[in-house]
Amino acid sequence: MFAALYIGIGMAVAALALHRIRWAFLLVLFLYTTYPRLLAVGVSGEGFALSMQFVTLTALALVWGLLLVLGDARVREGLRLLRQHKLLAVALVGVFATKTLATFLQGGLPISSISALVNDYLITLNVVLLALLAVQTRRDVVAVCLIVTASVLVNQAWAFAGMIKGSPLLDGLVEVSFRTEDDFDPSGRTRTGLYRVMGTFTNPLQLSTFLCLSVPLVAFAFRWGRQRRWIAGVALVALLPVLFRTLSRSGLLNLGSVVGAAVLQRVFRQGRFARSLRIVVIAVVLIAAVGSLQLLLNTVNRAILDRDLDVTQDASTVERLAQYVIVGQLITASPRVLVLGYGAQRNLATSLDDLFTLDNYYLRTLLEGGIVGLSFLLLQQLALYRLALRIESASQSAWTRSWALTVKLHLVSLFVAMMFFSVPYFYLYYYLVAGMSVGIYARMERAAPERPAKAMLVAS
Numbered sequence: 001m002f003a004a005l006y007i008g009i010g011m012a013v014a015a016l017a018l019h020r021i022r023w024a025f026l027l028v029l030f031l032y033t034t035y036p037r038l039l040a041v042g043v044s045g046e047g048f049a050l051s052m053q054f055v056t057l058t059a060l061a062l063v064w065g066l067l068l069v070l071g072d073a074r075v076r077e078g079l080r081l082l083r084q085h086k087l088l089a090v091a092l093v094g095v096f097a098t099k100t101l102a103t104f105l106q107g108g109l110p111i112s113s114i115s116a117l118v119n120d121y122l123i124t125l126n127v128v129l130l131a132l133l134a135v136q137t138r139r140d141v142v143a144v145c146l147i148v149t150a151s152v153l154v155n156q157a158w159a160f161a162g163m164i165k166g167s168p169l170l171d172g173l174v175e176v177s178f179r180t181e182d183d184f185d186p187s188g189r190t191r192t193g194l195y196r197v198m199g200t201f202t203n204p205l206q207l208s209t210f211l212c213l214s215v216p217l218v219a220f221a222f223r224w225g226r227q228r229r230w231i232a233g234v235a236l237v238a239l240l241p242v243l244f245r246t247l248s249r250s251g252l253l254n255l256g257s258v259v260g261a262a263v264l265q266r267v268f269r270q271g272r273f274a275r276s277l278r279i280v281v282i283a284v285v286l287i288a289a290v291g292s293l294q295l296l297l298n299t300v301n302r303a304i305l306d307r308d309l310d311v312t313q314d315a316s317t318v319e320r321l322a323q324y325v326i327v328g329q330l331i332t333a334s335p336r337v338l339v340l341g342y343g344a345q346r347n348l349a350t351s352l353d354d355l356f357t358l359d360n361y362y363l364r365t366l367l368e369g370g371i372v373g374l375s376f377l378l379l380q381q382l383a384l385y386r387l388a389l390r391i392e393s394a395s396q397s398a399w400t401r402s403w404a405l406t407v408k409l410h411l412v413s414l415f416v417a418m419m420f421f422s423v424p425y426f427y428l429y430y431y432l433v434a435g436m437s438v439g440i441y442a443r444m445e446r447a448a449p450e451r452p453a454k455a456m457l458v459a460s
Helices: 002-019 021-034 052-069 073-084 086-107 111-123 125-134 138-165 204-224 226-237 239-245 249-269 275-305 315-331 335-340 361-394 398-420 424-447 450-459
Strands: none
Touching (some): 002 021, 021 424, 073 086, 086 125, 125 424, 204 239, 315 335
């Protein structure tokens, strides 16, 4: 039944995309941002599952491939724009290629690894290419941000309903695959007797990560949504109480980092700090960072080496810290693993006997792609930051400068999120922002030669 339903959904999305790819893309984006595992159904004994989002994104990828074969001008233009940003293009392809090579060298390509690689492609390179194809105007960019805002509102309403009920709303009804019962609650739904809201997700950390990654896009929608800005305003006002009730410390740290970065950006740009005072601020930040790192290393030493930390007081913190030591041991098992990693796997943590859980996307990338894969991931973020600076320096309008700030704040949120959350599909927004940024910069370049001509016309 579900297979027939998914085939029908995929065909409908493909048909819509061939006629109106912009609307098909926005529809799939809403499904993915609202609940990435909607109607996930297991279809194999190796843990492979199909979800509505997987099917619809696959349909869009096939449409993109068909348009490429047919020589569609929009596809050729999108590829040309991506090739212009060589550093970003190489980094995007590099992560995927490294994981694929590492998977093959590790022992071939079993169905679970193929599934993981396909999923990886769909939410990374595929999203960049679709953004270049479907997001063509400023109105499209605002529409994407409003779609993310609508998803935030859906999750906030779901969370508030859960607060009133005191338990998950319609728990178990939306996701219908691979639900296991254990003697403990690995999702951490309760802490100190309080219900932790989850929205439409299955874990409070998933909701907090989604909200924090969405904040810069929602703020952009509030600034430029015009008549619809009240929608984004409601989402921003409801953000803090919902985020607080997730009881996610990483979420609060993430939000604080984004707000702090926004304030510093505004203060520094307006020149309210003298150069000497700026140096003092930077020095304080560096000292705080070094002190925090020292504290982290001391805690790891107490937890792992000296066994002098009470695990029962905060097991989640100790487990997160222990991952750095365990991943270090796993990745140095052999020179090949150190360079290329273990390859892509659907359940990476459980497939490695020494690792019970994995809560860090950088560590996940290190395990899947080794030092090479992690280097390409960091290179991606550096390339997008440089692109944001180019947009900001070349911009002649408040709109593009606002987008440059949105990209930089999104990168701040992304960095914090990746330190505490390893589920790959939550980082689709990063690749969405990257694709839209390439398109925005290209439109700025096309418009640049027109300004002198207009000025000469007015003068004459």
